[in-house]
Amino acid sequence: MQDNNNLIHTEKLCKSFGHKEVLRGIDIDIREGEKVVIIGPSGSGKSTFLRCLNLMEIPTSGLVSFDGDVLFKNYSVFVKEEIRSLRKELAKEIMRQGKIVYREKLASYRRLTADYKAKRKEERSFEKTMEKNLNLHRQKMGMVFQHFNLFPHLTVLENITLAPVRLKLLNAEQADLLAKKYLKRIGLMDKIDSYPAQLSGGQKQRIAIIRALAMNPKVMLFDEPTSALDPEMVGEVLDLIRELAAEGMTMVIVTHEMGFAREVGTRILFMDEGRIVEENTPKEFFANPVNQRLKDFLAKVL
Amino acid sequence: MNFDFTILFNPKILQLLAKAYGWTIAITFMALTLGILIGTVLAIFLVLPQKNLINKILNKFASFYLAVIRGTPVLVQLMIICFVVFADVVFINRTVSPYIVATIGFGINSGAYVAEIMRAGILSVEKGQMEAGRSLGLSYGQTMRTIILPQSVKNILPPLGNEAITLVKETSVALIIGVSEFFTVIKGVVNSSYNVVTPYFFAAVVYFLTVMVMTQILKVIEKRLRKSDAR
Ligand SMILES: Nc1ncnc2c1ncn2[C@@H]1O[C@H](COP(=O)(O)OP(=O)(O)OP(=O)(O)O)[C@@H](O)[C@H]1O
Numbered sequence: 001m002q003d004n005n006n007l008i009h010t011e012k013l014c015k016s017f018g019h020k021e022v023l024r025g026i027d028i029d030i031r032e033g034e035k036v037v038i039i040g041p042s043g044s045g046k047s048t049f050l051r052c053l054n055l056m057e058i059p060t061s062g063l064v065s066f067d068g069d070v071l072f073k074n075y076s077v078f079v080k081e082e083i084r085s086l087r088k089e090l091a092k093e094i095m096r097q098g099k100i101v102y103r104e105k106l107a108s109y110r111r112l113t114a115d116y117k118a119k120r121k122e123e124r125s126f127e128k129t130m131e132k133n134l135n136l137h138r139q140k141m142g143m144v145f146q147h148f149n150l151f152p153h154l155t156v157l158e159n160i161t162l163a164p165v166r167l168k169l170l171n172a173e174q175a176d177l178l179a180k181k182y183l184k185r186i187g188l189m190d191k192i193d194s195y196p197a198q199l200s201g202g203q204k205q206r207i208a209i210i211r212a213l214a215m216n217p218k219v220m221l222f223d224e225p226t227s228a229l230d231p232e233m234v235g236e237v238l239d240l241i242r243e244l245a246a247e248g249m250t251m252v253i254v255t256h257e258m259g260f261a262r263e264v265g266t267r268i269l270f271m272d273e274g275r276i277v278e279e280n281t282p283k284e285f286f287a288n289p290v291n292q293r294l295k296d297f298l299a300k301v302l
Numbered sequence: 303m304n305f306d307f308t309i310l311f312n313p314k315i316l317q318l319l320a321k322a323y324g325w326t327i328a329i330t331f332m333a334l335t336l337g338i339l340i341g342t343v344l345a346i347f348l349v350l351p352q353k354n355l356i357n358k359i360l361n362k363f364a365s366f367y368l369a370v371i372r373g374t375p376v377l378v379q380l381m382i383i384c385f386v387v388f389a390d391v392v393f394i395n396r397t398v399s400p401y402i403v404a405t406i407g408f409g410i411n412s413g414a415y416v417a418e419i420m421r422a423g424i425l426s427v428e429k430g431q432m433e434a435g436r437s438l439g440l441s442y443g444q445t446m447r448t449i450i451l452p453q454s455v456k457n458i459l460p461p462l463g464n465e466a467i468t469l470v471k472e473t474s475v476a477l478i479i480g481v482s483e484f485f486t487v488i489k490g491v492v493n494s495s496y497n498v499v500t501p502y503f504f505a506a507v508v509y510f511l512t513v514m515v516m517t518q519i520l521k522v523i524e525k526r527l528r529k530s531d532a533r
Pocket residue numbers: 017022040041042043044045046047048049
């Protein structure tokens with residue numbers, strides 16, 4: 001089903017909020033070391049997709065796997081749909097004929113129902129075991145948010161060391177050392193005891209990035225990391241991401257920075273209305289877009 | 303209106319009043335502590351993500367608790383707890399003192415209000431905080447304890463202070479179950495002296511001063527919190 005280099009793998013990934021379908025079947029394979037950039041119009045489902053990868057958002061159906069382990073699978077909803085439409089047909093027959101004429105339809109209805117029950121049972125037991133493993137998997141998937149989400153009641157140092165120490169990946173001294181190493185690297189050693197409220201947007205986002213890095217993740221998910229920043233601070237954040245990319249970190253980046261996408265990405269995806277409608281190397285993607293919506297989109301943003 | 307302070311200011315009465323005032327404060331304090339314990343648990347039930355049956359049941363239970371407690375007068379609740387639930391042990395075996403019953407009664411009552419306060423405090427913490435915690439691999443409980451609850455404290459403390467003020471005044475209701483709290487003694491003085499004006503006015507002044515002192519303490523705490531906020 002998937003080769004060993006695939007870090008992230010999704011199949012028919014769907015997500016609805018109520019009746020609103022936001023993701024409509026996304027199949028993707030992300031190999032180790034890849035830098036996948038996702039672009040697309042507002043509301044196309046980019047954030048939702050990213051959040052489904054670490055199950056911050058629970059998908060409606062499909063499959064998500066990470067590092068060889070299945071994090072989420074739910075196919076029973078498809079069967080449920082089938083059952084529903086079959087039931088409608090059967091009801092129609094009964095209304096018209098007074099009895100069920102299509103025996104095979106009834107048989108397949110029963111078969112599907114049994115199938116559904118079995119699938120559901122399996123999925124339920126899977127969900128239960130996943131609940132615990134999910135926290136372990138999330139440790140390996142760093143996430144960087146548009147609005148930083150630093151912990152305002154903790155100092156910069158505490159922000160970075162909280163999770164690795166709580167989760168017993170490092171002891172307090174090791175975590176402090178690691179935090180200092182990263183802070184030196186981004187030139188913010190003097191902010192070690194500051195609170196987030198005392199930092200600029202660019203500083204906050206860089207701290208947020210090293211907070212995620214301190215967990216030693218296998219992949220970093222960035223959701224518009226520079227969209228909330230003043231223009232003069234965008235550069236310092238992109239520089240840091242660029243450095244991480246060069247060091248070989250696997251990344252999935254949602255961004256509106258086209259120049260950055262072209263430069264850092266190894267593959268660019270265009271999302272529209274919950275689907276990936278175009279996917280290519282950066283060069284080809286920008287030079288020869290095929291999809292009309294993508295052409296319009298690029299014409300607007302470039 | 304004929305004030306007669308001699309009925310209050312004799313050593314025996316003053317001693318009784320002081321002791322009863324102590325009980326009023328003690329019951330308030332203990333009931334509030336119990337209320338905070340109950341309220342915290344209920345508030346967690348209320349904000350728990352509604353993803354499985356157990357969480358849904360806990361949530362429904364908490365909502366029901368709040369609806370019942372907030373929908374009935376504290377006087378009625380206290381009577382039911384004392385004369386129905388604890389009737390045997392209080393009046394027949396005499397193993398449980400009415401002071402304990404009053405504390406439990408006010409605690410149960412206060413729990414509902416504290417739950418509402420804490421729920422609002424927890425929900426006032428930005429959604430991104432829970433997400434940031436969970437995305438690092440912290441569990442729901444760990445994120446709640448280390449990230450959400452510490453941040454909600456500054457939104458919880460001021461209304462919690464108001465709850466304490468309400469409670470101090472409400473304890474006067476305990477006289478109906480035979481607790482010698484402050485107002486019970488006042489009532490006793492009224493009955494024995496046939497003077498209505500003096501004891502009641504005195505009671506009003508004492509409650510008022512108590513609330514004033516509590517308000518001042520609250521202000522100091524709030525100021526401290528705000529200071530640490532601006533760091
Ligand atoms: N929790 C939610 N409840 C209901 N609807 C939601 C929720 N989250 C997202 N949506 C809807 O899903 C759609 C896709 O949202 P999403 O945030 O994934 O888009 P996006 O591509 O990231 O857009 P943007 O570029 O504006 O960030 C939007 O129409 C949004 O209103």
